[in-house]
Amino acid sequence: xxxxxxxxxxxxxxxxxxxxxxxxxxxxxxxxxxxxxxxxxxxxxxxxxxxxxxxxxxxxxxxxxxxxxxxxxxxxxxxxxxxxxxxxxxxxxxxxxxxxxxxxxxxxxxxxxxxxxxxxxxxxxxxxxxxxxxxxxxxxxxxxxxxxxxxxxxxxxxxxxxxxxxxxxxxxxxxxxxxxxxxxxxxxxxxxxxxxxxxxxxxxxxxxxxxxxxxxxxxxxxxxxxxxxxxxxxxxxxxxxxxxxxxxxxxxxxxxxxxxxxxxxxxxxxxxxxxxxxxxxxxxxxxxxx
Amino acid sequence: xxxxxxxxxxxxxxxxxxxxxxxxxxxxxxxxxxxxxxxxxxxxxxxxxxxxxxxxxxxxxxxxxxxxxxxxxxxxxxxxxxxxxxxxxxxxxxxxxxxxxxxxxxxxxxxxxxxxxxxxxxxxxxxxxxxxxxxxxxxxxxxxxxxxxxxxxxxxxxxxxxxxxxxxxxxxxxxxxxxxxxxxxxxxxxxxxxxxxxxxxxxxxxxxxxxxxxxxxxxxxxxxxxxxxxxxxxxxxxxxxxxxxxxxxxxxxxxxxxxxxxxxxxxxxxxxxxxxx
Numbered sequence: 049x050x051x052x053x054x055x056x057x058x059x060x061x062x063x064x065x066x067x068x069x070x071x072x073x074x075x076x077x078x079x080x081x082x083x084x085x086x087x088x089x090x091x092x093x094x095x096x097x098x099x100x101x102x103x104x105x106x107x108x109x110x111x112x113x114x115x116x117x118x119x120x121x122x123x124x125x126x127x128x129x130x131x132x133x134x135x136x137x138x139x140x141x142x143x144x145x146x147x148x149x150x151x152x153x154x155x156x157x158x159x160x161x162x163x164x165x166x167x168x169x170x171x172x173x174x175x176x177x178x179x180x181x182x183x184x185x186x187x188x189x190x191x192x193x194x195x196x197x198x199x200x201x202x203x204x205x206x207x208x209x210x211x212x213x214x215x216x217x218x219x220x221x222x223x224x225x226x227x228x229x230x231x232x233x234x235x236x237x238x239x240x241x242x243x244x245x246x247x248x249x250x251x252x253x254x255x256x257x258x259x260x261x262x263x264x265x266x267x268x269x270x271x272x273x274x275x276x277x278x279x280x281x282x283x284x285x286x287x288x289x290x291x292x293x294x295x296x297x298x299x300x301x302x303x304x305x306x307x308x309x310x311x312x313x314x315x316x317x318x319x320x321x322x323x324x325x326x327x328x329x330x331x332x333x334x335x336x337x338x
Numbered sequence: 339x340x341x342x343x344x345x346x347x348x349x350x351x352x353x354x355x356x357x358x359x360x361x362x363x364x365x366x367x368x369x370x371x372x373x374x375x376x377x378x379x380x381x382x383x384x385x386x387x388x389x390x391x392x393x394x395x396x397x398x399x400x401x402x403x404x405x406x407x408x409x410x411x412x413x414x415x416x417x418x419x420x421x422x423x424x425x426x427x428x429x430x431x432x433x434x435x436x437x438x439x440x441x442x443x444x445x446x447x448x449x450x451x452x453x454x455x456x457x458x459x460x461x462x463x464x465x466x467x468x469x470x471x472x473x474x475x476x477x478x479x480x481x482x483x484x485x486x487x488x489x490x491x492x493x494x495x496x497x498x499x500x501x502x503x504x505x506x507x508x509x510x511x512x513x514x515x516x517x518x519x520x521x522x523x524x525x526x527x528x529x530x531x532x533x534x535x536x537x538x539x540x541x542x543x544x545x546x547x548x549x550x551x552x553x554x555x556x557x558x559x560x561x562x563x564x565x566x567x568x569x570x571x572x573x574x575x576x577x578x579x580x581x582x583x584x585x586x587x588x589x590x591x592x593x594x595x596x597x598x599x600x601x602x603x604x605x606x607x608x609x610x611x612x613x614x615x
Contacts, residue, residue, distance in 0.1 A: 061442075063425070067489055068489065068490060071486040072487075076459055078463040079462055082462060143354065154604065154605075170579065171367060173380070176382050178384040218604075218608045222608075222609040267454060278549070278571060315459060316455055323454050
């Protein structure tokens with residue numbers, strides 16, 4: 049009976065799994081094979097063991113790309129989380145026209161990375177961008193992002209926060225709305241200040257949502273490609289390259305599929321480690337709550 | 339006490355103003371600059387009062403016919419990817435919602451783990467494979483890629499939404515002699531419509547806006563609108579910003595309106611997607 053019904057269900061589950069196996073899983077496994085061979089176009093691949101990994105891990109350009117990626121993950125994602133949390137609390141505190149404001153905050157979700165780059169390149173144009181002019185008018189330093197690597201990284205960070213704040217905000221806001229208001233009532237009756245209520249009620253109950261938002265954003269920020277590629281192309285002089293741009297360059301600019309594949313698996317393993325850390329944290333949270 | 343309240347209201351007003359500036363100013367500048375006379379786009383100081391003009395749109399139409407081909411390609415690919423993702427996710431979500439076995443539970447876990455693989459990884463083997471199969475620069479490649487990268491989230495979302503439909507309805511239909519497919523079509527799909535719309539929002543936004551896969555897998559015939567716009571940015575010495583803004587506004591307007599209209603489903607989808615999968 050069990051096997052018969054499973055066979056009966058198969059046709060309904062099959063499309064999803066065929067797509068995932070043929071487009072994601074099998075190609076990813078094939079990338080392992082690519083990563084232990086040396087191959088370029090029109091050449092038979094030869095076995096090289098872990099040489100590609102060794103070469104990538106010893107490449108100063110990879111170190112730079114990895115460092116930039118980690119900087120974006122650490123700075124952009126945490127700033128985004130802090131801002132998303134503040135906005136969620138602002139919304140939860142009661143606002144006029146809340147639905148309308150919510151839609152306004154969601155708007156960047158609809159914007160393609162390409163269009164976002166157009167907008168931000170224009171706003172921060174070092175000579176005549178409206179934001180540059182506004183910064184100069186109030187005597188603040190401007191972002192000279194086409195020459196200064198640090199400034200370029202700041203612009204990439206701002207751009208990626210702008211694109212993804214809607215996601216982080218919605219996750220935190222939904223979790224905040226799920227906290228029963230009696231808890232705040234009880235805290236108030238017990239004489240808690242708003243700050244105490246935040247630390248003792250809001251923060252602990254938002255914990256799981258914060259972990260989820262962070263994990264998703266770590267994993268997605270780690271793959272960042274389009275923003276960097278379109279804004280700086282990794283320049284000036286490879287100084288803003290990230291891991292995905294490094295991979296793309298190896299594969300499609302230098303035809304070095306072996307090292308590109310090794311880079312790809314380093315990315316997969318890093319993502320798996322991030323996720324494993326997350327599952328570990330969740331487990332600990334569950335057991336400490338029980 | 340009274341002045342304290344005023345302070346709170348004022349603080350909130352400032353915060354809301356800052357938030358609106360942050361979210362909307364980049365979009366507003368793109369749209370505004372698309373109808374600004376060319377010589378005023380980079381005027382110092384920034385010009386806010388100007389006579390709107392459609393010259394950039396006319397120029398875009400004259401000089402970048404391939405942008406409009408790109409819009410058509412984007413529309414075809416978005417429609418195909420969305421249909422594929424919705425059909426596959428709804429069927430699988432239905433099975434996962436109504437049945438449970440060790441095999442099925444393991445395969446849900448598998449769907450979640452697959453989301454950890456960065457999309458750029460699969461371009462390496464798929465690029466030569468797609469060439470060998472003669473599918474390079476076709477709509478079908480992007481449709482399948484876009485749908486595949488959302489079917490795992492889509493399935494988990496659909497399971498969550500279908501879980502909320504009482505099983506008694508399936509059983510009643512079954513007693514009336516309906517088969518599994520009929521139940522899916524007549525009972526589940528109408529009641530799970532919000533879930534289907536949530537999945538649709540994700541796939542439509544992704545497929546309409548995506549850059550990396552389009553960049554790797556298309557050249558001329560299936561080039562999507564974002565890719566054409568990126569080429570406009572790329573012609574670095576000759577960027578005509580007016581045309582660039584006109585193209586950006588044209589690409590952005592439909593998807594922005596779509597997200598505004600569907601914001602409820604987007605919020606529901608993001609919330610369910612993050613907590614369940």
